[in-house]
Amino acid sequence: MRAALSGLTTRGRSFLAAGIAACLCGFVLSETDLLRVGIFLCALPIATAVVVARTRYRLSCLRRIEPQRIPVGESAEVVLRIENLSRVATGILLLEDRLPYSLGGRPRFVVSRIESRGVREVSYPVRSDVRGRFVVGPLSLRFADLFGLVELTRSFTTTDALVVTPTVVPLPPIHLGGDWAGGGDSRARSISTMGEDDVTTREYRHGDDLRRVHWRSTARHGELMVRREEQPWQNRGVLLLDSRVTAHRGEGPGSSFEWAVNAVASVGSHLARNGYGLRYITDIGHEVSGYSADAMAGTPFEAVLLDSLALVSMSAGHSLSAGLSSIRRGGGEGLVIAVLGNLTDIDLDALARFRHHASACVAITLDTATWSASRQPTPAAAASAAAWPAGPGGAPQVRTHAQAAAVLAGSGWRVLSVTARSDLRTIWGSAATNSAVLAAR
Numbered sequence: 001m002r003a004a005l006s007g008l009t010t011r012g013r014s015f016l017a018a019g020i021a022a023c024l025c026g027f028v029l030s031e032t033d034l035l036r037v038g039i040f041l042c043a044l045p046i047a048t049a050v051v052v053a054r055t056r057y058r059l060s061c062l063r064r065i066e067p068q069r070i071p072v073g074e075s076a077e078v079v080l081r082i083e084n085l086s087r088v089a090t091g092i093l094l095l096e097d098r099l100p101y102s103l104g105g106r107p108r109f110v111v112s113r114i115e116s117r118g119v120r121e122v123s124y125p126v127r128s129d130v131r132g133r134f135v136v137g138p139l140s141l142r143f144a145d146l147f148g149l150v151e152l153t154r155s156f157t158t159t160d161a162l163v164v165t166p167t168v169v170p171l172p173p174i175h176l177g178g179d180w181a182g183g184g185d186s187r188a189r190s191i192s193t194m195g196e197d198d199v200t201t202r203e204y205r206h207g208d209d210l211r212r213v214h215w216r217s218t219a220r221h222g223e224l225m226v227r228r229e230e231q232p233w234q235n236r237g238v239l240l241l242d243s244r245v246t247a248h249r250g251e252g253p254g255s256s257f258e259w260a261v262n263a264v265a266s267v268g269s270h271l272a273r274n275g276y277g278l279r280y281i282t283d284i285g286h287e288v289s290g291y292s293a294d295a296m297a298g299t300p301f302e303a304v305l306l307d308s309l310a311l312v313s314m315s316a317g318h319s320l321s322a323g324l325s326s327i328r329r330g331g332g333e334g335l336v337i338a339v340l341g342n343l344t345d346i347d348l349d350a351l352a353r354f355r356h357h358a359s360a361c362v363a364i365t366l367d368t369a370t371w372s373a374s375r376q377p378t379p380a381a382a383a384s385a386a387a388w389p390a391g392p393g394g395a396p397q398v399r400t401h402a403q404a405a406a407v408l409a410g411s412g413w414r415v416l417s418v419t420a421r422s423d424l425r426t427i428w429g430s431a432a433t434n435s436a437v438l439a440a441r
Contacts, residue, residue: 012045012149058085084114094142165306166265237335245314247341250371285322352411367401370419
């Protein structure tokens with residue numbers, strides 16, 4: 001009853017206030033008719049509140065999001081299915097679904113009477129200009145009586161998630177080199193036929209099938225050992241994303257960091273569909289591994305990669321050492337594609353030394369100064385830059401874009417130099433024949 005009285009609308013409160021005033025005036029003036037009117041005005045909202053509070057509606061809600069994963073800038077449709085499970089018909093219902101600010105305002109719908117076992121469906125579109133994982137719901141219902149005197153709110157508890165992924169650009173098929181290096185044991189090997197004790201083993205590497213663990217050798221060496229079985233060679237590669245806040249310029253969807261995320265998503269999806277077993281690693285060492293050796297099974301990795309990139313944010317790291325170490329712990333790769341921002345002398349030295357751990361290395365270097373009208377870094381980047389290794393005079397040892405590209409090319413990296421206006425399709429098409437620095441503007 002207390003909840004029902006708290007749900008009185010402005011009209012209901014006005015009726016109640018007018019009734020109380022009429023009762024007081026009728027009592028003071030000894031006007032019986034005025035007292036009767038006051039009692040009626042007070043009784044009407046109270047009686048309505050009692051009826052609404054005692055009415056037990058049993059409703060179910062089913063929400064569908066089609067599709068549940070969309071690229072930035074595209075729309076999805078949310079469908080709400082309301083079913084009345086009770087034996088009595090409902091009154092007027094006001095539906096309101098809760099949405100995060102990035103998906104737009106909260107949608108509201110007025111649903112007329114739902115008969116017993118009846119169903120109503122409503123739908124609305126959602127769209128986001130920023131990537132991320134957004135929670136949709138819960139749905140709240142408002143019950144109103146026919147006179148508009150009482151309005152009660154009830155909420156469901158179920159929610160659904162909408163994943164907004166980076167934009168994936170279709171890329172032309174090219175030959176990058178480094179093929180058939182890194183699959184299985186890198187070369188076809190066969191186990192010995194002399195018995196279980198003569199099985200050739202090696203240390204366990206991330207991504208190995210646990211069914212290949214050789215427990216006797218594991219007990220002898222004190223670490224996981226796996227059998228070296230004859231396997232078909234496989235294209236392997238790794239994607240390295242430079243997510244340091246000090247390595248990028250600009251803010252929001254138009255920043256260099258968002259361009260780098262879109263580039264990793266496009267390259268990763270392209271290689272996964274072409275049969276590469278991939279790993280995705282950030283500068284701080286966060287890793288997502290691929291599943292398969294064939295093109296069809298590469299699709300699950302594409303979905304996992306896009307889900308991971310939908311949530312990636314800038315890191316406070318100061319170097320690429322953690323990411324490069326994570327690549328080396330995996331045993332080396334045939335193809336390494338790194339999307340890089342501003343680089344210091346320490347970064348360039350680490351990348352030059354790392355070049356010997358892969359068959360082919362491609363660096364997509366971003367001229368971050370072109371991503372912002374203001375060439376000053378953001379406040380967060382400026383604060384993080386204070387902790388960078390400093391050179392003479394206290395200034396961070398950050399190389400210019402041209403200098404960094406030249407150093408990488410000289411150490412054997414295949415360098416693709418891009419600006420804010422560069423087209424990834426054009427850049428990727430040029431990577432097959434690139435042996436030096438490509439300046440694509």
